[in-house]
Amino acid sequence: MIHFFNAVIWSGDNWGTKTRLGTLKSDNSGKSLVRALSADGKIAMGISDTDSGVSRVFISRISRSVPAPVEAPQPAPIAP
Numbered sequence: 001m002i003h004f005f006n007a008v009i010w011s012g013d014n015w016g017t018k019t020r021l022g023t024l025k026s027d028n029s030g031k032s033l034v035r036a037l038s039a040d041g042k043i044a045m046g047i048s049d050t051d052s053g054v055s056r057v058f059i060s061r062i063s064r065s066v067p068a069p070v071e072a073p074q075p076a077p078i079a080p
Contacts, residue, residue, distance in 0.1 A: 005031050005032070005033075006020050006021060006022055006023060006028075006031070006032050007020070007021040007022075007032040007033055007034040007044065007046050007048075008020050008021065008034075009021065009034065009037070009041070009044060009062055011041060011062075019062065021034065021044065021046070021058075021060050023048045023049050023050075024048040024049065024050045024051075024056055024058055025048075025049055025050060025051050026051050029049075030048070030049030030050075031048070031049050032046055032047065032048035032049065032058070033046050033047050033048075034046040035047060041062060042061060042062050042063070043059065043060070043061055043062065044059070044060045044062060045057065045058070045059050045060075046058055046060075
């Protein structure tokens, strides 16, 4: 049996609301992990599997209807 783990945000009364954030893979399989959460709990940043097999950073806005995570923009190269 293969298990996949998706990032989850717990909220609400007695932490009874479970919001799965999914992954950056087109079929939502694979793994994701929240690494940081804003103080107000409305923005999560984490790492997710992608279709290419490379893990990428995601940023997700948490609301009652949670959108799929979006890949974080790549930083601009630093000039020498």
